[in-house]
Amino acid sequence: MRTLKLHFPDDRIVKIFELAFLLEVRPPTSACIRLVFYPTLPHTQRQEGRQRLRGAAMDWKHLLAYITGTVDQELLLRNEYLVTENRMLRHQIKGRVRLSDGERKTLAEIGQKLGKQALKEVATIVKPDTILGWHRKLVAQKFDGSAQRKSPGRPTIAKDLEALVVRMAQENRSWGYDRIVGALANLGYTVSDQTVGNILKRHGIPPAPERKTTTTWKEFIRTHMDVLVATDFFTAEVWTLGGLVTYYVLFFIHLGSRKIHVAGVTPHPHQAWMVQVARNVTMEEWGFLSPGQYLIHDRDGKYCPAFQHIIDGAGVTRVPLPPRSPNLNAYAERWVRSIKEECLSRVILCGEASLHHVLRQYVKHFHQERNHQGKGNVLLFPTVSQAPARTGPIQCRERLGGLLKYYEREAA
Numbered sequence: 001m002r003t004l005k006l007h008f009p010d011d012r013i014v015k016i017f018e019l020a021f022l023l024e025v026r027p028p029t030s031a032c033i034r035l036v037f038y039p040t041l042p043h044t045q046r047q048e049g050r051q052r053l054r055g056a057a058m059d060w061k062h063l064l065a066y067i068t069g070t071v072d073q074e075l076l077l078r079n080e081y082l083v084t085e086n087r088m089l090r091h092q093i094k095g096r097v098r099l100s101d102g103e104r105k106t107l108a109e110i111g112q113k114l115g116k117q118a119l120k121e122v123a124t125i126v127k128p129d130t131i132l133g134w135h136r137k138l139v140a141q142k143f144d145g146s147a148q149r150k151s152p153g154r155p156t157i158a159k160d161l162e163a164l165v166v167r168m169a170q171e172n173r174s175w176g177y178d179r180i181v182g183a184l185a186n187l188g189y190t191v192s193d194q195t196v197g198n199i200l201k202r203h204g205i206p207p208a209p210e211r212k213t214t215t216t217w218k219e220f221i222r223t224h225m226d227v228l229v230a231t232d233f234f235t236a237e238v239w240t241l242g243g244l245v246t247y248y249v250l251f252f253i254h255l256g257s258r259k260i261h262v263a264g265v266t267p268h269p270h271q272a273w274m275v276q277v278a279r280n281v282t283m284e285e286w287g288f289l290s291p292g293q294y295l296i297h298d299r300d301g302k303y304c305p306a307f308q309h310i311i312d313g314a315g316v317t318r319v320p321l322p323p324r325s326p327n328l329n330a331y332a333e334r335w336v337r338s339i340k341e342e343c344l345s346r347v348i349l350c351g352e353a354s355l356h357h358v359l360r361q362y363v364k365h366f367h368q369e370r371n372h373q374g375k376g377n378v379l380l381f382p383t384v385s386q387a388p389a390r391t392g393p394i395q396c397r398e399r400l401g402g403l404l405k406y407y408e409r410e411a412a
Helices: 043-055 059-094 103-114 116-122 128-142 160-171 177-186 195-201 217-221 269-280 305-313 326-342 352-368
Strands: 002-007 020-028 032-037 228-240 245-254 259-266 294-297 317-320 392-401 404-409
Touching: 043 352, 103 116, 103 128, 116 128, 160 177, 160 195, 177 195, 228 326, 228 352, 245 326, 245 352, 259 269, 259 352, 294 326, 305 317, 326 352, 352 392, 352 404
Parallel strands: 228 294, 294 317
Antiparallel strands: 002 032, 020 032, 228 245, 245 259, 392 404
């Protein structure tokens, strides 16, 4: 009889590949399994051994241990192959491996089950501490209630309500906190005067006693728009028999209606010419200026004392602008840009008469045929009704040889 002892350190089981005919399994006397084998026997003795085994049942616990050992040994070989293959592939990858959130979650779940020691042997993409850190984040996210957590104290003011408070304070410089609270109550909002004060303080807006003592230029323009008239010069180069001559064009613009009046054109705006222009624009019946209006002009020397004296005598209040401040006369400056970009920079003027003709045509187009975004994108002084019910073919009208175009429907 031959005896073979198989020891199991920890939980590892060793598989036996070449076994003789198993005749008997004896209970172990220590932490080992004792398997008893007989050497190769003659045919008659083997038959007797089989008959003897048929009558005796094998212990199922030892048989299960044998089968489990076979399966675990195969899994160990597979794992060893996969670890070796992954290590080889990892060495061929250059740079950092980018993982998605789903891939991190999968590795974190498996890594937590394996443990840190096992991860040290198989983890090659990232460190074991990183995988375990991902797992801790997953656990923290599961119990994160920050989305339902509310900040302590009173609820914050809605952004649209805060914007409305700032708008009321800016548009009404004399309104105090209580006045704004009352105006908000009319609109269905209930806030306290302290809340209004906090909002204005965050936006750097002073209280009403300080706001109502100052007036911005924008507010002044808006308040006096209907009684404000601005004037300015611009130049145009004209070819004459004596060569290229610079002509000065003096115009007036009513800020409320955007109506333009070209007062005169001359290559020499001297005092006599300026006095005659002042007389023309202040005539009682057909003059462009009327008493009670304000005239905005810069400090150009062309506005001589004689011109100023006539304007003052007509009951028009002059508003001289500070030096080097074209933004304060923005409406006049914008009209100069429009006429130059849309007309004068695209034509060659030959003689003073051609300049007069171009100015008349553009002023008529500006008043009757050109839409103005600053006035609601409509025509200033339309000659025909703009009702949408009009029918008829659409025609393209032209001025200055097609330089200025507009569209209208023909009468049915």
